[in-house]
Amino acid sequence: MGEAFDEEARRDYKRRLADLGARIAESERNNDAGTLETLQSEQYEILAQLQRDSGMNGKTRVLPDESKARKNVRQAVNRDIKRIAEHHLDLAEHLKFAFKGNAMCYSPDDVPAWEG
Structure with a gap:
């Protein structure tokens, strides 16, 4: 059995989400709708993946053998x-x-x- 993602992957997700948040804010300030849509889509996909890989209380889901x-x-x-x-x-x-x-x-x- 193994975890759906490890601590390093969790840190990478958090860094990527923080970067996306900053880029989304910049796109909003610049009224760049095309870039904003692309960034929000990527943010949504990462959040959806995190939700699939997390169990109750945000703990990492353990994958069965x-x-x-x-x-x-x-x-x-x-x-x-x-x-x-x-x-x-x-x-x-x-x-x-x-x-x-x-x-x-x-x-x-x-x-x-x-x-x-």
Whole structure:
């Protein structure tokens, strides 16, 4: 697991936002609408990224390990296939072999001829 961004990145964001704030103020004084719009757009994007990467109380969000996430998805799919088997064994068998590899993509070797 790792943090969405570290302290160095946080300082870089703060410096960039301070610089943008000064440049926005200058653009407003100069009535430079085009530059102002560009700077405000960049400021918005940085703030949005910070919000996505921050959890409660502004603390850095911890990113989960991707392999753990894949394992959790695989376990959930396998549990659901077992539940399906209680009602439709053929469908469960098909799904069991159609979900392959770590990507958990539906990739059947053959398409069954289901009857309605």
